Amino acid sequence: MPSEESGGTLNMWHSFDHGPIHFTSISSETDYPSAPSNTFTVWTDNGNFGDQLSWVEADLKKADANRASVPWLFVGMHRPIYSVLNSENDVPNEQAAYIQAAFEALFLKYKVDVVLTGHKHYYERHFPIAKNKAVKDGVSKDSKVYDNPQAPVHILTGGAGQSEGMSKPPTVTASWNAVSDYKHFGYSTLEANRTTLVWKYILSADQTVQDEFVMYKTGAVQGE
Numbered sequence: 001m002p003s004e005e006s007g008g009t010l011n012m013w014h015s016f017d018h019g020p021i022h023f024t025s026i027s028s029e030t031d032y033p034s035a036p037s038n039t040f041t042v043w044t045d046n047g048n049f050g051d052q053l054s055w056v057e058a059d060l061k062k063a064d065a066n067r068a069s070v071p072w073l074f075v076g077m078h079r080p081i082y083s084v085l086n087s088e089n090d091v092p093n094e095q096a097a098y099i100q101a102a103f104e105a106l107f108l109k110y111k112v113d114v115v116l117t118g119h120k121h122y123y124e125r126h127f128p129i130a131k132n133k134a135v136k137d138g139v140s141k142d143s144k145v146y147d148n149p150q151a152p153v154h155i156l157t158g159g160a161g162q163s164e165g166m167s168k169p170p171t172v173t174a175s176w177n178a179v180s181d182y183k184h185f186g187y188s189t190l191e192a193n194r195t196t197l198v199w200k201y202i203l204s205a206d207q208t209v210q211d212e213f214v215m216y217k218t219g220a221v222q223g224e
Contacts, residue, residue, distance in 0.1 A: 001025070006059065009050040015059050020194045021072040022063040026056055028079035028117075032102035036095055053102065060110035071194050071217055073112050075103075075152075080117035082126055082154045084177055085170040091132050104131070107152050113215070114197075118158035121167040123181040123188075123201050125211055126154045134176040138216075143178040146215045153215065161185040161204060179211045186210055 001011040008014035012031070015024040029036060030047035063073050079099055080086070086096040107115060108130055127134040127143070128151035138147035146153060159166065159181065169182035185204040190197065195218055201211040 007055060009052070009055070012049045013052055013055055015063070017070050020070060020192055021074055022066070022070045023074050023076060024056065024059050024063065025076045026103070027052060028077040028099050028119075032098070034095075034098040034101075053106075056103065057106055057110075060106055060112065064110040072114075072192060072197065073110065074114045074116060075107060075112050076116045077103075078117065079119045080154065080156045081115070082129055082174075082176060083117075083120055083124060083156050084172065084174045084180065085120060085168070087174055090174050090176060112152045113149075113217070115152050115154045117154070117156050120156055120158050121162060121164065122156075122169065122183075123159045123179075123186060123211070124156040124177055125179040125199075125201070125213065126156075126176050127178050128153050129176045132176070144213045146213065148216060148218060155188070155199070157188040157201065159185050159201075160187050179213075181210055184210065 001014050002016045003009060003011045003014040006015040012027045013025060015022065031049055031052035035047055060073070063070065079095060081092055081096055081100045081104060083096065086092060086094050092100045127136055127139060128146065128149035129135065130151035135149065135151040137150045139145070139149070166182065181201065186201050187204060189200045189202060195216060197215040199213055200209050202208065203210050
């Protein structure tokens with residue numbers, strides 16, 4: 001992982017450019033207020049790797065200033081801020097609330113385009129979201145086109161498969177959830193150029209495209 005090249009720490013957080021996308025990878029497990037304790041290895045220190053929040057802000061600020069060269073900005077982390085199961089009345093709860101408190105303001109400030117997460121072993125694709133509210137400017141009626149979205153798009157893509165099977169699904173939904181699949185293992189693909197992103201969720205069993213949507217970025221960058 002390019003921690004050294006991007007000023008990150010021990011591969012816990014790092015960033016890189018790939019084509020028209022800047023990817024910022026952060027730790028949702030350590031080094032922010034109320035980060036989770038490591039319950040699986042209680043004899044090992046969890047965290048204290050460095051000042052992650054300062055690094056994240058500096059990295060996102062630099063990437064946002066470089067939109068003319070690399071127009072898209074993605075953040076990846078393990079745990080989601082927005083998942084239907086870890087929310088109540090559309091508001092993140094439990095650990096998701098701490099992650100939101102630590103990072104969401106930075107995502108909004110620097111106009112992050114997409115936030116990719118896992119942790120839950122299924123798939124959810126959300127509308128653009130800011131502060132617990134769906135921001136549907138530019139979203140088509142069928143939710144398959146996001147035209148210059150004005151807030152980050154959160155995608156939980158954790159259904160690729162593992163020994164425990166699918167996670168327990170929620171029994172309700174949230175107003176910011178656009179598409180979900182709680183029954184099938186699958187994986188996601190991304191195609192991108194400077195103005196268009198095409199995202200697909202593909203079922204592992206038969207390669208059926210279960211979800212597909214397109215994001216457009218034209219003219220000014222998101223949020224301006």
